[in-house]
Amino acid sequence: MPEKFQTPxxxxxxxxxxxxxxxxxxxxxxxxxxxxNETNVYIGVAPQFADIATISKAVKIPVxxxxxxxxxxxxxxxxxxxxxxxxxxxxxxxxxHSERQLKLSDIDEAIKITREIGLLSLVxxxxxxxxNAVATLKPDILAIExxxxxxxxxxxxxAKPEVVTDTIKLVRKVNPKVTILCGAGISHGEDVAVALKxxxxxxxxxxxxVKAKDPYTILREFAQATKQR
Amino acid sequence: MPEKFQTPxxxxxxxxxxxxxxxxxxxxxxxxxxxxNETNVYIGVAPQFADIATISKAVKIPVxxxxxxxxxxxxxxxxxxxxxxxxxxxxxxxxxHSERQLKLSDIDEAIKITREIGLLSLVxxxxxxxxNAVATLKPDILAIExxxxxxxxxxxxxAKPEVVTDTIKLVRKVNPKVTILCGAGISHGEDVAVALKxxxxxxxxxxxxVKAKDPYTILREFAQATKQR
Amino acid sequence: MPEKFQTPxxxxxxxxxxxxxxxxxxxxxxxxxxxxNETNVYIGVAPQFADIATISKAVKIPVxxxxxxxxxxxxxxxxxxxxxxxxxxxxxxxxxHSERQLKLSDIDEAIKITREIGLLSLVxxxxxxxxNAVATLKPDILAIExxxxxxxxxxxxxAKPEVVTDTIKLVRKVNPKVTILCGAGISHGEDVAVALKxxxxxxxxxxxxVKAKDPYTILREFAQATKQR
Amino acid sequence: MPEKFQTPxxxxxxxxxxxxxxxxxxxxxxxxxxxxNETNVYIGVAPQFADIATISKAVKIPVxxxxxxxxxxxxxxxxxxxxxxxxxxxxxxxxxHSERQLKLSDIDEAIKITREIGLLSLVxxxxxxxxNAVATLKPDILAIExxxxxxxxxxxxxAKPEVVTDTIKLVRKVNPKVTILCGAGISHGEDVAVALKxxxxxxxxxxxxVKAKDPYTILREFAQATKQR
Numbered sequence: 055m056p057e058k059f060q061t062p063x064x065x066x067x068x069x070x071x072x073x074x075x076x077x078x079x080x081x082x083x084x085x086x087x088x089x090x091n092e093t094n095v096y097i098g099v100a101p102q103f104a105d106i107a108t109i110s111k112a113v114k115i116p117v118x119x120x121x122x123x124x125x126x127x128x129x130x131x132x133x134x135x136x137x138x139x140x141x142x143x144x145x146x147x148x149x150x151h152s153e154r155q156l157k158l159s160d161i162d163e164a165i166k167i168t169r170e171i172g173l174l175s176l177v178x179x180x181x182x183x184x185x186n187a188v189a190t191l192k193p194d195i196l197a198i199e200x201x202x203x204x205x206x207x208x209x210x211x212x213a214k215p216e217v218v219t220d221t222i223k224l225v226r227k228v229n230p231k232v233t234i235l236c237g238a239g240i241s242h243g244e245d246v247a248v249a250l251k252x253x254x255x256x257x258x259x260x261x262x263x264v265k266a267k268d269p270y271t272i273l274r275e276f277a278q279a280t281k282q283r
Numbered sequence: 284m285p286e287k288f289q290t291p292x293x294x295x296x297x298x299x300x301x302x303x304x305x306x307x308x309x310x311x312x313x314x315x316x317x318x319x320n321e322t323n324v325y326i327g328v329a330p331q332f333a334d335i336a337t338i339s340k341a342v343k344i345p346v347x348x349x350x351x352x353x354x355x356x357x358x359x360x361x362x363x364x365x366x367x368x369x370x371x372x373x374x375x376x377x378x379x380h381s382e383r384q385l386k387l388s389d390i391d392e393a394i395k396i397t398r399e400i401g402l403l404s405l406v407x408x409x410x411x412x413x414x415n416a417v418a419t420l421k422p423d424i425l426a427i428e429x430x431x432x433x434x435x436x437x438x439x440x441x442a443k444p445e446v447v448t449d450t451i452k453l454v455r456k457v458n459p460k461v462t463i464l465c466g467a468g469i470s471h472g473e474d475v476a477v478a479l480k481x482x483x484x485x486x487x488x489x490x491x492x493v494k495a496k497d498p499y500t501i502l503r504e505f506a507q508a509t510k511q512r
Numbered sequence: 513m514p515e516k517f518q519t520p521x522x523x524x525x526x527x528x529x530x531x532x533x534x535x536x537x538x539x540x541x542x543x544x545x546x547x548x549n550e551t552n553v554y555i556g557v558a559p560q561f562a563d564i565a566t567i568s569k570a571v572k573i574p575v576x577x578x579x580x581x582x583x584x585x586x587x588x589x590x591x592x593x594x595x596x597x598x599x600x601x602x603x604x605x606x607x608x609h610s611e612r613q614l615k616l617s618d619i620d621e622a623i624k625i626t627r628e629i630g631l632l633s634l635v636x637x638x639x640x641x642x643x644n645a646v647a648t649l650k651p652d653i654l655a656i657e658x659x660x661x662x663x664x665x666x667x668x669x670x671a672k673p674e675v676v677t678d679t680i681k682l683v684r685k686v687n688p689k690v691t692i693l694c695g696a697g698i699s700h701g702e703d704v705a706v707a708l709k710x711x712x713x714x715x716x717x718x719x720x721x722v723k724a725k726d727p728y729t730i731l732r733e734f735a736q737a738t739k740q741r
Numbered sequence: 742m743p744e745k746f747q748t749p750x751x752x753x754x755x756x757x758x759x760x761x762x763x764x765x766x767x768x769x770x771x772x773x774x775x776x777x778n779e780t781n782v783y784i785g786v787a788p789q790f791a792d793i794a795t796i797s798k799a800v801k802i803p804v805x806x807x808x809x810x811x812x813x814x815x816x817x818x819x820x821x822x823x824x825x826x827x828x829x830x831x832x833x834x835x836x837x838h839s840e841r842q843l844k845l846s847d848i849d850e851a852i853k854i855t856r857e858i859g860l861l862s863l864v865x866x867x868x869x870x871x872x873n874a875v876a877t878l879k880p881d882i883l884a885i886e887x888x889x890x891x892x893x894x895x896x897x898x899x900a901k902p903e904v905v906t907d908t909i910k911l912v913r914k915v916n917p918k919v920t921i922l923c924g925a926g927i928s929h930g931e932d933v934a935v936a937l938k939x940x941x942x943x944x945x946x947x948x949x950x951v952k953a954k955d956p957y958t959i960l961r962e963f964a965q966a967t968k969q970r
Contacts, residue, residue, distance in 0.1 A: 072356035076370030102364060103332035104348075104371040119333075121361030127301035129434055129489070132350030132383030135331060141305030142333040150616065154361030158608065158616040158645060159638050180617050187616060187645040190686065205358055228648065228686060260358070379845065387837065387845040387874060388867050409846050416845060416874040419915065457877065457915060528821075530814035534828030560822060561790035562806075562829040577791075579819030585759035587892055587947070590808030590841030593789060599763030600791040612819030663816055718816070 057116075057145045057174045059194070060096040061233055062280040063256035064246070065118065065176065066263050066273070067148065068101045074264045079105040080112050082263075085270040087113040093277040096256075100148055103134060110143020118176060119147035121154050124163035136167045146174025149193070152201040158187075165193050176235075178258070182220040189229040196225065196232050197258040203238035205261050209245035210238040211252060218252045241272075243279035250280060286345075286374045286403045288423070289325040290462055291509040292485035293475070294347065294405065295492050295502070296377065297330045303493045308334040309341050311492075314499040316342040322506035325485075329377055332363060339372020347405060348376035350383045353392035365396045375403025378422070381430040387416075394422050405464075407487070411449040418458040425454065425461050426487040432467035434490050438474035439467040440481060447481045470501075472508035479509060515574075515603045515632045517652070518554040519691055520738040521714035522704070523576065523634065524721050524731070525606065526559045532722045537563040538570050540721075543728040545571040551735040554714075558606055561592060568601020576634060577605035579612045582621035594625045604632025607651070610659040616645075623651050634693075636716070640678040647687040654683065654690050655716040661696035663719050667703035668696040669710060676710045699730075701737035708738060744803075744832045744861045746881070747783040748920055749967040750943035751933070752805065752863065753950050753960070754835065755788040761951045766792045767799050769950075772957040774800040780964035783943075787835055790821060797830020805863060806834035808841045811850035823854045833861025836880070839888040845874075852880050863922075865945070869907040876916040883912065883919050884945040890925035892948050896932035897925040898939060905939045928959075930966035937967060 066086055068074035074082050079101045090097040100118040101109050110117045123133040139147060149164045150156045156164065161177060168175040177193040179185040185198050198221045203210050211218060218236050225234060236249050237258035249257050259276070266272040295315055297303035303311050308330045319326040329347040330338050339346045352362040368376060378393045379385045385393065390406060397404040406422040408414040414427050427450045432439050440447060447465050454463060465478050466487035478486050488505070495501040524544055526532035532540050537559045548555040558576040559567050568575045581591040597605060607622045608614045614622065619635060626633040635651040637643040643656050656679045661668050669676060676694050683692060694707050695716035707715050717734070724730040753773055755761035761769050766788045777784040787805040788796050797804045810820040826834060836851045837843045843851065848864060855862040864880040866872040872885050885908045890897050898905060905923050912921060923936050924945035936944050946963070953959040 067360055070354060070356055070359040070362055070364040070367065072366070075356065075364060075367050102367045104335050104363075104367045104373075106333050107336045108371070125299060127299055127304065130299040130382055131296060131377065131380040131489075133299055134333075135299040135304060137301070138299065138304050138331045138333045142337070144333075148360065151360040152617075153359055155615040155617055157613040158619055159610075159613055159642055161616055162639070162642050162645070181620070183649060184617055184620050186648045187620070190644045190648060190682075191641055260360075381846075384844040384846055386842040387848055388839075388842055388871055390845055391868070391871050391874070410849070412878055413846055413849050415877045416849070419873045419877060420870055525818060528812060528814055528817040528825065530824070533814065533822060533825050560825045562793050562821075562825045562831075564791050565794045566829070583757060585757055585762065588757040588840055589754055589835065589838040589947075591757055592791075593757040593762060595759070596757065596762050596789045596791045600795075602791075606818065609818040611817055718818075 057172060059116065059174060061255035062250055063096040063098065063235070064276055064280070065098045065100060065235065065256070065258045067120065067258060067260040068099065068264060069260050070102060071264045075102060076105065080109055082269060083109045083113045083115070086273060087115045089270065089273045089277050090115050093274065095277040095280055097273070097277065103139065106139055106144050107142040116145045117143055119144045120151065122147045122149065122164055122167065124160040124167065136171055136173060140171055140173055144173065146176055149175055149177045151178045152180055152199055152204060161188065162191055165191050182217060182224050185221040186224040186228060189225040189232055192229065193232060195235060197235040197237050199237040199258065206239050207241045208239040209241060210236050211240070211245050211249040213239065215252055218249070218254060222253045243275035246276045246279040247282045256280070286401060288345065288403060290484035291479055292325040292327065292464070293505055293509070294327045294329060294464065294485070294487045296349065296487060296489040297328065297493060298489050299331060300493045304331060305334065309338055311498060312338045312342045312344070315502060316344045318499065318502045318506050319344050322503065324506040324509055326502070326506065332368065335368055335373050336371040345374045346372055348373045349380065351376045351378065351393055351396070353389040353396065365400055365402060369400055369402055373402065375405055375423070378404055378406045380407045381409055381428055381433060390417065391420055394420050411446060411453050414450040415453040415457060418454040418461055421458060422461060424464060426464040426466050428466040428487065435468050436470045437468040438470060439465050440469070440474050440478040442468065444481055447478070447483060451482045472504035475505045475508040476511045515630060517574065517632060519713035520708060521554040521556065521693070522734055522738070523556045523558060523693065523714070523716045525578065525716060525718040526557065526722060527718050528560060529722045533560060534563065538567055540727060541567045541571045541573070544731060545573045547728065547731045547735050548573050551732065553735040553738055555731070555735065561597065564597055564602050565600040574603045575601055577602045578609065580605045580607065580622055580625070582618040582625065594629055594631060598629055598631055602631065604634055607633055607635045609636045610638055610657055610662060619646065620649055623649050640675060640682050643679040644682040644686060647683040647690055650687060651690060653693060655693040655695050657695040657716065664697050665699045666697040667699060668694050669698070669703050669707040671697065673710055676707065676712060680711045701733035704734045704737040705740045714738070744859060746803065746861060748942035749937055750783040750785065750922070751963055751967070752785045752787060752922065752943070752945045754807065754945060754947040755786065755951060756947050757789060758951045762789060763792065767796055769956060770796045770800045770802070773960060774802045776957065776960045776964050777802050780961065782964040782967055784960070784964065790826065793826055793831050794829040803832045804830055806831045807838065809834045809836065809851055809854070811847040811854065823858055823860060827858055827860055831860065833863055836862055836864045838865045839867055839886055839891060848875065849878055852878050869904060869911050872908040873911040873915060876912040876919055879916060880919060882922060884922040884924050886924040886945065893926050894928045895926040896928060897923050898927070898932050898936040900926065902939055905936070905941060909940045930962035933963045933966040934969045943967070
């Protein structure tokens with residue numbers, strides 16, 4: 055049975071930030087859980103592979119891996135097996151993040167693997183035409199993230215609204231069901247509200263939360279912004 | 284202070300084998316610990332990233348990662364940060380396994396990172412000339428593994444003893460201190476004994492243990508074979 | 513103005529076969545030209561990068577590169593610039609051959625570059641779902657090639673006709689204009705005839721011609737088979 | 742019989758610069774040939790793959806490829822076969838340029854291939870420890886190029902002389918014969934003179950010549966500077 059999820063959703067990518075490694079990752083995940091409990095908004099966290107097991111035990115919000123390799127069990131030293139992150143407690147995984155892009159056939163295979171073993175697939179895409187291609191592969195969730203805005207604090211929803219709306223238009227023609235997020239530069243609640251108004255069902259965020267002075271407060275602002283519609 | 288270790292050593296690479304994923308990985312690590320306790324031989328295990336934290340808590344034998352990326356904390360979604368595997372309890376990491384080979388400059392950088400943060404580096408090499416090059420980069424441990432024998436059950440120590448002895452000769456000219464292991468096809472205690480007689484200080488093994496009907500018994504045979512000299 | 517082409521078409525991929533390197537590549541291209549002249553069928557050749565200039569001068573049939581990198585002029589030592597292969601006489605390029613697969617965003621970018629500078633794009637795909645994704649990126653030509661049949665002599669058109677027909681069905685929904693080829697295992701004229709009957713507009717072939725005892729005769733058989741409809 | 746060469750040497754890497762593509766590449770090679778003839782200094786050029794054949798016919802100075810793949814003839818669509826660049830007239834090849842770095846085992850294999858088929862190997866390295874490792878693999882020529890200076894116009898020979906002298910010291914311990922070049926930021930004759938005084942036998946240069954307003958004049962200045970000792 056496929057993993058369930060709700061929209062609107064906020065997914066926090068921990069990347070390999072110092073502030074989101076080991077003990078600090080667990081603390082950050084607990085703050086995300088607190089906000090989720092207080093606001094009743096679906097908030098997922100995507101920590102590093104080695105932190106998945108500990109975080110999955112520490113919190114009840116959904117945990118995503120940041121990547122899986124398109125492999126089945128076997129001789130693949132140093133690669134990331136979907137079964138491994140699932141047994142550690144992850145409910146899904148990012149695929150093809152702009153910092154960890156995959157060959158097209160590997161995206162296709164990775165999505166098929168998530169479907170087989172019951173993980174959510176959240177596939178990232180750089181631009182509308184890539185989003186369109188990804189949408190045909192039927193992931194559960196698609197996140198449009200213009201790489202030139204990642205980490206800048208300039209929100210895609212305000213700086214490039216047409217990228218978001220073009221993506222939605224193209225994607226809906228080939229895939230009416232996929233959940234669509236946007237990301238890159240999301241730093242304030244208002245950026246989240248605008249993203250939803252443009253037609254997305256949530257955001258993928260990283261430095262905006264992880265590098266914030268007070269991640270709890272910002273994340274709470276994000277969660278409340280999802281209710282402004 | 285650098286992590287300490289003893290020789291002779293046996294390092295068990297769990298790869299992404301089904302038999303060494305999740306719960307099954309923890310059980311296998313416990314068997315390795317049992318053998319280590321009973322024989323007083325240094326036995327390390329190298330599970331998948333997502334299993335490092337759980338295994339490090341479950342056993343007291345040394346845990347290695349199978350790979351790290353040559354990165355510092357930052358924006359590297361889906362990559363493996365050395366700090367992350369260290370905080371999860373790993374004492375070292377494999378680098379450049381023949382199934383996960385790195386660019387030369389990335390091997391150099393990964394070794395430097397392990398040195399900085401206090402992890403053991405176990406660098407793999409395919410042949411004597413590559414071992415020679417690796418040895419100049421001053422890893423803690425070097426493992427020579429002819430890829431054509433990996434997973435075959437044909438032990439490098441018996442099938443290609445000259446690969447092992449040539450490697451030792453070349454390596455010792457440029458690096459008198461590095462610990463030298465051999466691997467590929469090691470399946471019986473005798474293969475381990477021969478490896479040590481050829482001048483190595485231990486073995487790197489994977490399917491020979493992980494895929495064995497009775498891993499405990501075979502590993503015990505390996506451990507006892509290290510005492511035959 | 514975009515480069516023109518005709519269908520049905522036969523594209524011969526020279527790979528890095530010894531029989532299709534240097535002088536031998538020029539001779540093979542001349543045989544392809546002879547067949548094209550005699551049968552009036554569109555036959556293109558895809559030699560190695562270093563042979564493009566010489567072959568483009570030696571023959572009048574269309575020459576394709578086997579790959580381009582998704583780059584603009586600049587500091588990319590050792591990469592393949594589209595302008596470079598165009599100035600050497602190529603009219604188009606293969607992209608994402610199963611032996612040289614690209615990240616999804618690089619396929620997108622490479623196709624955009626070919627469009628900008630006036631090269632034909634011939635994008636390969638492993639299976640129907642990947643073909644569907646590729647088709648949304650609007651290449652000029654799409655070749656479906658199940659990698660498990662490449663080089664086997666077992667023709668995709670006969671062994672996996674449903675792969676070909678499923679691909680055509682999916683692709684036509686999102687892209688009514690793209691020219692569709694199939695490849696892998698094509699060895700006899702009959703394989704070509706079947707490919708066309710299934711609805712493709714030609715074939716991509718490599719060892720079936722390059723490794724043939726008498727490439728001229730087999731290629732002539734292929735060309736004549738395109739007229740059987 | 743191995744290809745012969747002289748020192749001091751100047752190798753001009755054309756990269757994928759617009760100014761060094763197609764016709765413009767041929768003109769630039771002719772200027773290099775003119776300087777070489779006038780000064781009697783060994784000057785090699787490293788154009789893009791597709792330009793090797795035309796340039797090799799147009800000039801008599803040595804032509805290098807910018808990269809080869811570690812492959813033998815076979816099914817490697819889109820890769821660069823050593824035989825192919827040799828048949829097109831190249832006498833050698835760059836390997837592991839900092840913009841096109843290779844896995845360690847691929848460097849080892851590529852060097853072995855050049856030795857077998859009679860091509861000069863010019864292997865690049867980023868820093869002294871990597872140079873040391875490369876030197877053990879016995880290339881014909883080794884070029885130390887700190888990547889942070891490439892394309893800056895800040896010459897390695899003046900900005901980081903200790904990188905050059907440390908490299909020479911380390912390399913000479915493991916390989917007394919290899920020809921050592923330095924590169925990165927070389928823009929004036931004086932940079933070349935300093936490089937030779939530090940103990941190198943020449944320079945690897947790219948933008949300093951290719952992007953110069955008057956490449957002929959600057960290259961002539963470089964060539965004359967090699968005689969200042």
